[in-house]
Amino acid sequence: MKKLAIGLFAALTVALMFWGFYQAIYVAPIDAMQGEIFRIIFYHVPSASVAFLFFAISLLGSIGFLSWRRGKPDWAQAADAWALAGAEVGVVFCTVVLLTGPLWGRRAWGIWWTWDARLTTTLVLWLIYVSYLLLRRFAAGPQVQTLAAVLGIFGALDVPIVYMSNRWWRTQHPAPVFGGAQGSGMDKSMLGPFMWNMLAWFCWGVLVLILRYAVERQHQKNAAREAQEALEANI
Amino acid sequence: MTSALWTHLIKDLRIEWRSKDAINSMLFFALLVVVLFSMAFDPRGPFAQQIVGGVLCVATMFASVSALNQAWAREIRHQVLDAQRMAPTPGAELFLAKVIANFLFVTIVQVALAPVFWVMYNLNVQGQAWQLALVLPLGTWALVANGTFFAALAIRSRNRELLLPLILFPIFLPALLAMVVATTSILTGESDPTLWIKLLLGYDIIFTTVSLLLFDVVFHAE
Numbered sequence: 001m002k003k004l005a006i007g008l009f010a011a012l013t014v015a016l017m018f019w020g021f022y023q024a025i026y027v028a029p030i031d032a033m034q035g036e037i038f039r040i041i042f043y044h045v046p047s048a049s050v051a052f053l054f055f056a057i058s059l060l061g062s063i064g065f066l067s068w069r070r071g072k073p074d075w076a077q078a079a080d081a082w083a084l085a086g087a088e089v090g091v092v093f094c095t096v097v098l099l100t101g102p103l104w105g106r107r108a109w110g111i112w113w114t115w116d117a118r119l120t121t122t123l124v125l126w127l128i129y130v131s132y133l134l135l136r137r138f139a140a141g142p143q144v145q146t147l148a149a150v151l152g153i154f155g156a157l158d159v160p161i162v163y164m165s166n167r168w169w170r171t172q173h174p175a176p177v178f179g180g181a182q183g184s185g186m187d188k189s190m191l192g193p194f195m196w197n198m199l200a201w202f203c204w205g206v207l208v209l210i211l212r213y214a215v216e217r218q219h220q221k222n223a224a225r226e227a228q229e230a231l232e233a234n235i
Numbered sequence: 236m237t238s239a240l241w242t243h244l245i246k247d248l249r250i251e252w253r254s255k256d257a258i259n260s261m262l263f264f265a266l267l268v269v270v271l272f273s274m275a276f277d278p279r280g281p282f283a284q285q286i287v288g289g290v291l292c293v294a295t296m297f298a299s300v301s302a303l304n305q306a307w308a309r310e311i312r313h314q315v316l317d318a319q320r321m322a323p324t325p326g327a328e329l330f331l332a333k334v335i336a337n338f339l340f341v342t343i344v345q346v347a348l349a350p351v352f353w354v355m356y357n358l359n360v361q362g363q364a365w366q367l368a369l370v371l372p373l374g375t376w377a378l379v380a381n382g383t384f385f386a387a388l389a390i391r392s393r394n395r396e397l398l399l400p401l402i403l404f405p406i407f408l409p410a411l412l413a414m415v416v417a418t419t420s421i422l423t424g425e426s427d428p429t430l431w432i433k434l435l436l437g438y439d440i441i442f443t444t445v446s447l448l449l450f451d452v453v454f455h456a457e
Contacts, residue, residue, distance in 0.1 A: 127405040139392035143456035
């Protein structure tokens with residue numbers, strides 16, 4: 001039943017992504033100011049939203065693991081799997097953001113990269129979560145979950161400070177397209193394709209996240225079974 | 236300030252006083268970084284004033300990693316670390332003692348390096364020099380408090396010496412930025428460093444508090 005649901009969701013996601021691609025490339029009109037290059041927004045912004053959402057899931061997983069590790073070991077294991085899955089898939093989406101951004105920047109600003117508040121924050125965020133994944137790889141044994149959860153909390157605490165410090169430093173990134181000042185917002189003809197792409201990439205992200213979570217849970221179960229077998233073999 | 240904190244602090248200071256391992260290695264390492272940067276960037280004229288703040292902070296940062304790795308690795312021999320885990324005192328006191336000790340070591344290194352900077356980079360402070368006495372300790376505290384915490388975290392892993400800079404530097408980045416910008420603005424006198432000093436203070440308060448709260452979790456992780 002679970003597998004069927006995931007399979008259906010996967011099929012729906014793939015269909016949505018085809019539809020989103022069609023909307024982004026063929027339906028949305030050419031931007032009056034930027035030309036074709038603006039279509040990157042259909043990939044850049046959804047990936048950034050998904051990445052930030054998944055890092056938040058990772059933080060919640062870390063907090064959950066630390067608070068449940070004594071009383072409810074089963075919940076704690078699930079929370080740890082969410083923390084790992086969120087960080088790993090988040091890093092992938094964050095990489096997409098960091099790759100698509102310069103492609104757009106080269107045309108719009110004339111430079112690939114600039115040390116602006118949001119660019120730097122995203123880069124530092126990416127660095128923090130890569131270091132989180134490195135810790136998970138390097139630290140062996142059962143304490144790795146605790147150590148990773150602590151680092152996850154530290155990393156999340158750092159994000160607002162990084163953002164504030166860089167905002168004071170310098171800012172070049174375009175102001176928020178949505179909900180910003182006057183004159184912000186998209187033309188209606190672009191809003192539809194944008195929302196379809198948001199939905200498609202969100203579903204795709206959730207699908208990968210769920211699969212990664214399932215793999216990690218299976219991994220935990222195998223490790224627990226092996227430990228149990230080793231224990232019983234000794235008796 | 237309780238007796239456990241004092242005991243740990245005095246023990247660490249005494250070990251350092253007898254061996255001088257940390258200070259000597261940090262001092263030489265920082266000197267090397269300064270020379271390397273001088274070779275790489277050719278600091279002459281007004282350009283020197285622009286980069287010297289960054290060189291000072293980065294040199295301190297690299298040098299302190301070598302000492303911070305030793306801070307806990309030293310305790311592994313003769314199972315001292317296990318003994319400290321079993322001791323009926325809060326881990327936070329042990330942590331704070333280590334931070335204070337390492338803070339003193341790094342500060343000594345910075346004070347010793349100051350004349351070198353003065354000579355090699357032809358320093359003349361355009362802004363208010365007393366503010367440096369605020370910026371450098373605050374930045375050093377940020378580095379040492381986080382570094383000691385992450386060293387305790389990294390000690391539980393394989394390749395611990397490699398892991399510490401990998402997890403410390405990304406988290407330390409905003410403090411480094413604040414430290415560098417504040418130092419540079421004091422040296423060049425071109426802008427007001429107050430905002431950056433506040434940022435450093437906030438960073439110190441936030442991360443020291445969280446470290447004190449979470450240290451026991453890391454220290455007793457099993």
